[in-house]
Amino acid sequence: MRVLVTGGAGFIGSAVAIGLAERHQGWELMALDNLRRRGAELNLPRLREAGVRFLHGDIRELDDLLAAGECDALVECSAEPSALAGRDGSPAYVVHSNLVGAYNCLELARRHGAYVIFLSTSRVYPVRPLAALAIEEAQTRFELGSDQPVTGASPAGIAEDFPLAGARTLYGATKLAAELLIEEYRDAYGLRAVIDRCGVIAGPWQMGKVDQGVFTFWMLAHHFRRSLEYIGFGGTGKQVRDLLHVEDLVDLLAEQLAQPERWDGVVANVGGGRGISLSLLETTQLCAEISGHSVEVRRSAVERPGDVPIYLSDCARLEALTDWRPRRSAREVLADIHAWISRHESALARAL
Ligand SMILES: NC(=O)c1ccc[n+]([C@@H]2O[C@H](COP(=O)([O-])OP(=O)(O)OC[C@H]3O[C@@H](n4cnc5c(N)ncnc54)[C@H](O)[C@@H]3O)[C@@H](O)[C@H]2O)c1
Secondary structure (H helix, E strand, O other), X not given: OEEEEEOOOOHHHHHHHHHHHHHOOOOEEEEEEOOOOOOHHHHHHHHHHOOOEEEEOOOOOXXXXXXOOOOOEEEEXXXXXXXXXXXXXXXXXXXXXXHHHHHHHHHXXXXXXXXXXXXXXXXXXXXXXXXXXXXXXOOOOEEEOOOOOOOXXXXXEEOOOOOOOOOOHHHHHHHHHHHHHHHHHHHHHOOOEEEEEEOXXXXXXXXXXXXXXXXXXXXXXXXXXXXXXXXOHHHOOOOEEEEEEHHHHHHHHHHHHHOHHHHOOOEEEEOOOOOOEEEHHHHHHHHHHHXXXXXXXXXXXXXXXXXXXXXXXXXHXXXXXXXXXXXXXXXXXXXXXXXXXXXOHHHHHHHX
């Protein structure tokens, strides 16, 4: 098997490439990345040690992808993944990279008959209907109420039949548009593909920043004793996300790669669900316990565009298809992030 991982020096891409190299000694793994993400360069020695070939290239350029040569499978992990991307008045990068780039990936897959695993996002679900859900305020977090105004929403989270009308951020829109293209490529060219709509993925080697990679960002602030801010929703810190350890995701992707015929055509939410979820307030508590440091957390009631008070992945569709289940708890995710920061303190202090 020759497998190309695009965005292969990124957080998920590097974990996937290295995880597959460890599982399959005979496979040839390639990681293509333009190193746009700050800190991605720190993953290059890890890729090298695992025997993954690094290709410095840009998915906006079809020729860069074609230079990778024949491949049997393509795991599309590249993106401009920030929900705030383009809000500064320049949508070009997020559209060219996430949409034109995805098209180029599909072209490569079409030409080589490669099976595609596409990492999509919970951000395909529109913002306003998510923000309008019935929410209950518990002591440390928001909860989804049992009586919801739309289909696809319940206390277990958001399911794939949640209505798709409405704006969803440029990031979410480019990802949904790429999903639609995949559907057309399956229909017109017999492309085999699976779409994983991921909630928050977290773990070591995520170069967390304020608008992407919140759990690493929170732990970094605790470790380096920087102050933080609860932004929006009254500044209470009760906003909630489910989270999934990146190694749990790699386990699932390895299964999907091994069984293309079984997974082809599946579009499924992938996340920790209600069972593995945290509010920021709870995250602060855990970060303080694990790092041994308490930091000041200011409150800001200013709302951030595209933000929602709670998102939980309802993974019932996925769970009906596989025995795979997340194995790592929210505490384990944070503890692993902390151990990684402690081991690589000086490199991370410089890069992030
Ligand atoms: N991390 C999450 O919580 C999460 C959640 C849902 C979906 N996803 C999806 O998973 C995928 C990977 O996300 P991540 O968290 O690893 O992000 P990341 O930013 O760590 O990795 C993305 C990588 O893509 C590279 N890249 C960006 N533009 C490129 C281009 N034009 N050509 C080549 N490489 C390019 C970046 O340099 C980076 O290394 C993305 O598609 C993202 O949308 C991530």
